[in-house]
Amino acid sequence: MFEEGFGWKAVAMGYGCGFVFGVSIGYVVFRARKPAWFVKMVEDSAHQNAKRLRRKNAPRNGGRRY
Structure with missing residues (x-):
């Protein structure tokens, strides 16, 4: 399993989590000032x-x- 590298599911989960985290932090920063x-x-x-x-x-x- 580890020889194959990252699968598309792992990559999609990483992009999704990063996107949600980035939008959340951006909202907090711009909402504050x-x-x-x-x-x-x-x-x-x-x-x-x-x-x-x-x-x-x-x-x-x-x-x-x-």
Whole structure:
């Protein structure tokens, strides 16, 4: 039995337990308060994406190029 390695049932149980544990911990952390590092990361990435889209669409829409 041990020569075969992990079967798909063991792998599925591990993924399932990890998923439930991760969702539970994430819920507790975000319910308690918003982590400043996460909010900053999301806002920075949204700002960068908006900046990139403005830059990409500017010449086609007659806007200035930055």
